[in-house]
Amino acid sequence: MTASRRLLSVAALLVLFLYASVTTDAARREEPAPTTDSLTGQLLVATPELDDPNFRETVVYIVHHDQGGAMGLVLNRVLGTGPLDKMLESLGARPNGASDLKLRVHYGGPVEPRRAFVLHSPDYHDADTVALSDIAALTIPPHILEDIAAGKGPKRSLFALGYAGWGPDQLEGELAAGAWSVVKPDEDLLFDEQSETKWQRAWDRRGIDL
Numbered sequence: 001m002t003a004s005r006r007l008l009s010v011a012a013l014l015v016l017f018l019y020a021s022v023t024t025d026a027a028r029r030e031e032p033a034p035t036t037d038s039l040t041g042q043l044l045v046a047t048p049e050l051d052d053p054n055f056r057e058t059v060v061y062i063v064h065h066d067q068g069g070a071m072g073l074v075l076n077r078v079l080g081t082g083p084l085d086k087m088l089e090s091l092g093a094r095p096n097g098a099s100d101l102k103l104r105v106h107y108g109g110p111v112e113p114r115r116a117f118v119l120h121s122p123d124y125h126d127a128d129t130v131a132l133s134d135i136a137a138l139t140i141p142p143h144i145l146e147d148i149a150a151g152k153g154p155k156r157s158l159f160a161l162g163y164a165g166w167g168p169d170q171l172e173g174e175l176a177a178g179a180w181s182v183v184k185p186d187e188d189l190l191f192d193e194q195s196e197t198k199w200q201r202a203w204d205r206r207g208i209d210l
Contacts, residue, residue, distance in 0.1 A: 039065045039171075041133035043189065044072065044180040045202045054110045057199045060164055060180075061119065061190060063130075063138050070166040073119055075158065075190060076198035077107040084149055087159075091116070093142035094149075101149060104193065108160030116141045117160050119190065124154030135187050156191035181206050 044060040060072040084101040088094065108117060122137045124147070129139040137154075147153040166174070174180055183205040189198060 039070065039182060041136070041185070043075075043183045043185045043202055045183055045199065045206070047178055047181055050179040055164070059189065059198050059202045060109075061136070061185060063119075063132055063163075065171070067168060069168050070171045072164045073108040073117060073158075073160045074106065074164060075119075076195045078195050079105045079107050079161065081105065084145065088142060088145055088149060091142040091145065093146050103145075103159055106158055106160040106195075108162040109164030111163050111165045113162040115162060117163065118144050118154075118157050119160065120144070120154035120157035121187065121191070122154075124157075133185075135185065136190055156187060158191055 039062045042062050044058075044062060046055050046058045046060075050056060055074070058077065059075045061075055062070055062072040064071040081102050081104045084103040087103050087105075107113075108115075118139045118141060120137055120139060122131060122133075122135065124139070124144065125131070125137065126139065126143060126147075128143060129137050131137045141159075144153060144157075145159075148157065171180075175182070181203070183202055189202055189205075192198075194201075
């Protein structure tokens with residue numbers, strides 16, 4: 001398979017995750033209402049009124065949004081840290097001398113909690129990479145983890161298990177209800193390790209530079 005075809009396959013796979021895993025009454029409509037503005041590449045910041053334990057005080061980076069629904073990754077919940085070589089072995093990949101490297105594992109969302117994603121800076125690109133914005137791209141492991149282990153990975157990255165998904169009109173309804181505030185991301189909000197302050201820092205960006 002050529003690189004361009006594999007890239008299209010990855011993009012299609014992201015959409016497939018969304019449609020296969022999120023089923024709502026709205027999703028069963030024959031003609032979902034069009035999305036006026038795509039939020040792909042933006043951050044959702046949970047408002048204090050959002051009390052769903054899956055998303056309370058979360059910051060979510062939207063990786064896909066159109067009239068069919070939306071998909072995002074939670075950025076500020078850490079599940080733990082472990083040896084990168086063990087993660088590679090669990091994915092059936094080569095450790096590449098990663099015995100001394102640690103991998104920080106984030107909770108990406110409640111949908112498909114064993115599905116792995118790497119959100120990363122756009123300096124890294126392979127056939128399994130989808131460019132999202134001028135500051136971020138998304139790659140499905142394991143090859144990117146092999147490259148990280150070999151010192152050939154992206155400058156900045158975030159490894160996540162699971163994702164957040166919304167069916168047609170669902171995210172729009174939550175926005176209208178005041179569950180989320182939309183803010184513009186920067187590289188630190190996406191990739192730094194100060195997870196405990198990320199929600200407040202993102203919250204403080206409301207109304208700035210959108």
